[in-house]
Amino acid sequence: MNRGYSRFDSLTSILAGTVTVAGIVVFAAAPVFAKTPQEIAQVAISLTVQINGTTGSGSGFIIAKQGTTYTVLTANHVVDDTKATYTIRSHRGKDYPVTSFKRLQKSQNEADVAVVTFNSTESYPVVTLGDSEQATVGTEIFVFGYPGIPASRQYQRDRNFEFVPGYVTSRLPNHPQGYTLRYNAVTKGGMSGGPVFDGEGRVVGIHGQGDRDYDYVTDTDKKVITGLADTKTGFNSAIPINTFLAKLSEAGLNRSAILVNTSTATNAPLRLNNPNDAKTYYVRGLTRFDKGDLPGAVADFNQAIQTQSDYAEAYFYRALAYSDLKQMPQSIADYSRAIALNAGYVDAYYNRGLVLSALGDKPGAIADYTQVIRLDRNFAAAYNNRGLALSDLGDQKGAIDDFNQALQINPGRANTYFNRGLALFRINNDRSALADYTQAIQLNPNYAKAYANRGITLARMRDTKGAIADLQQAARLFRDQGMNADAQKALDLIGQLQK
Numbered sequence: 001m002n003r004g005y006s007r008f009d010s011l012t013s014i015l016a017g018t019v020t021v022a023g024i025v026v027f028a029a030a031p032v033f034a035k036t037p038q039e040i041a042q043v044a045i046s047l048t049v050q051i052n053g054t055t056g057s058g059s060g061f062i063i064a065k066q067g068t069t070y071t072v073l074t075a076n077h078v079v080d081d082t083k084a085t086y087t088i089r090s091h092r093g094k095d096y097p098v099t100s101f102k103r104l105q106k107s108q109n110e111a112d113v114a115v116v117t118f119n120s121t122e123s124y125p126v127v128t129l130g131d132s133e134q135a136t137v138g139t140e141i142f143v144f145g146y147p148g149i150p151a152s153r154q155y156q157r158d159r160n161f162e163f164v165p166g167y168v169t170s171r172l173p174n175h176p177q178g179y180t181l182r183y184n185a186v187t188k189g190g191m192s193g194g195p196v197f198d199g200e201g202r203v204v205g206i207h208g209q210g211d212r213d214y215d216y217v218t219d220t221d222k223k224v225i226t227g228l229a230d231t232k233t234g235f236n237s238a239i240p241i242n243t244f245l246a247k248l249s250e251a252g253l254n255r256s257a258i259l260v261n262t263s264t265a266t267n268a269p270l271r272l273n274n275p276n277d278a279k280t281y282y283v284r285g286l287t288r289f290d291k292g293d294l295p296g297a298v299a300d301f302n303q304a305i306q307t308q309s310d311y312a313e314a315y316f317y318r319a320l321a322y323s324d325l326k327q328m329p330q331s332i333a334d335y336s337r338a339i340a341l342n343a344g345y346v347d348a349y350y351n352r353g354l355v356l357s358a359l360g361d362k363p364g365a366i367a368d369y370t371q372v373i374r375l376d377r378n379f380a381a382a383y384n385n386r387g388l389a390l391s392d393l394g395d396q397k398g399a400i401d402d403f404n405q406a407l408q409i410n411p412g413r414a415n416t417y418f419n420r421g422l423a424l425f426r427i428n429n430d431r432s433a434l435a436d437y438t439q440a441i442q443l444n445p446n447y448a449k450a451y452a453n454r455g456i457t458l459a460r461m462r463d464t465k466g467a468i469a470d471l472q473q474a475a476r477l478f479r480d481q482g483m484n485a486d487a488q489k490a491l492d493l494i495g496q497l498q499k
Helices: 037-047 241-245 278-290 294-307 312-324 328-341 346-358 362-375 380-392 396-409 414-426 430-443 448-460 464-480 484-498
Strands: 048-053 057-066 069-074 086-089 095-097 100-103 114-119 140-145 162-171 181-184 195-197 203-218 225-240
Touching: 037 048, 037 140, 037 162, 037 195, 048 069, 057 140, 086 114, 095 114, 140 203, 162 278, 181 278, 203 241, 225 241, 225 312, 278 294, 278 312, 294 312, 312 328, 312 346, 328 346, 346 362, 346 380, 362 380, 380 396, 380 414, 396 414, 414 430, 414 448, 430 448, 448 464, 448 484, 464 484
Parallel strands: none
Antiparallel strands: 048 057, 048 086, 057 069, 069 114, 086 095, 100 114, 140 162, 140 195, 162 181, 181 225, 195 203, 203 225
16 A cells, blocks of 8 residues: 555645743833943843753843842743753853752743743843833834854854844734744744843843744645645744733742833834835834735835835745735745845745745755755755655655754754655655654644554554554544544545455
8 A cells, every 4th residue: 555644635645744039129210211222232142141951952031139149031941851951151151050940831821931040159230121011013122042053153162142123013812822922033043031122121021932834835746735834934922021020929039039110111113104114114014914914014015115125024024925825926026036135035045945846846946945055054944845845856865864954953843754754655664654753743742644644654564453543543633623524534544444
């Protein structure tokens, strides 16, 4: 039975993937004044820290001091491995062991927040927290953190900080992990847990989640869907600092332990009151895009481009909107224009590759993913997607090499194991394919189509009992996820196996 199961289509085709402390609080009564970005950057450098662990890394920022004990606020997922050892590195390059943890996230439906402590006789400043309710749509923000070292900079011994500007694009009413403050900014892995500053240099959020959209990828004759790939949107999310302030007692902190300034901000959100200002249109376009108003976003990006013809970012986001509107030629043209204006625009190459692949131009997509890898050799998704395209073109060895590289960079991606499993299945390496599907399921226990593909592989290996068990689990998961057609296909195949 030479059949495989896609994450996205039918069972009849082989398809490709897919602390307690005390202190003195200062409540500022006088109004605060906007700082320059350079001033905010200097504040950020002095109080943001690296958090380095034996199994991962992230960022955090100092919120309290008592004697020689400092308290750092971060995202829980940065320090959630209870078996790992963690150290704090300050901006002076000094390393300190973490002396205590207070992980505030007890389940996946609670805010992704944690506090840790370290001891030092050095003097470090403490952050001032603001009022995240003032971070309304259009407000300028700045994200600070320490990304991991990419493979392309192996000569670099230590992580270096990044200071990234952006604008608040929307405020979600709720989010299971608390990420309701959304903004447009370029961030990288390792910046999670870092501070999000307002224009007065006060922290209004805890950065920790990057956004992804998804585009389907079709095979060369466009008859079946063969995968699902990340689209780089540039939208990110933070937990509003007010969410943490509501958890102070849970964190073992008193209000007197921290510095808070909730005076009215002086940097009001941008308003569309200058028809000659391209940025106002651009920011409103981002907000409309983030809220799903794609035609409105396109109209604003049009205005931004008419006002400033070399606005590469406006071309990029108009291309993204066109892609979501399924206007693929316009999307490709805009990505190409963004690249012409900025030859190092990695995300534009990456997203153009997605569109080309969706149109069946696998060689064109491969060329774009290859350019992404030349520019950023740590871009795991580009290796994954190039592997998908190579696999569709029949180059299973090249595809497996790319999936291997993607997993070396990011070993936690279930879909890459799934994709490699399909490539291995295609060359009849069923035992290795089975191992990859099993790993995908371990990483994502609700991965219905990995169960289905593993079931089909077991069937080809003549383990009918194991195949039926996996297909039954796939059918249950499909039904729970509202994928009733796929559930029925799994049941139909079970019927065939039982004959």
